[in-house]
Amino acid sequence: MAQFVVRNLDADVKAALQRRAMAHGCNMEEEVYRMLRRAVQERVGASGGLGSRMSARFAVIGLNEPLPELHGHQIDPLPLGS
Numbered sequence: 293m294a295q296f297v298v299r300n301l302d303a304d305v306k307a308a309l310q311r312r313a314m315a316h317g318c319n320m321e322e323e324v325y326r327m328l329r330r331a332v333q334e335r336v337g338a339s340g341g342l343g344s345r346m347s348a349r350f351a352v353i354g355l356n357e358p359l360p361e362l363h364g365h366q367i368d369p370l371p372l373g374s
Contacts, residue, residue: 313323343361
């Protein structure tokens with residue numbers, strides 16, 4: 293099994309890791325191991341921006357046109373009140 297060393301770890305980060313390990317009933321090394329294992333097993337988020345995610349989500353109901361991008365456009369607020 294591989295090993296690595298983390299140098300120059302801030303004291304507050306180390307203390308937080310120790311508290312987290314105690315809360316989970318393990319030592320700090322095991323806690324870091326569990327955190328790293330979870331981090332690499334997480335699914336990578338969807339690629340693209342919000343428009344791409346919205347387009348993919350609404351494609352199942354018939355949205356076939358691309359959503360326009362609003363980069364650089366002024367958006368006027370809606371009038372509120374009467």
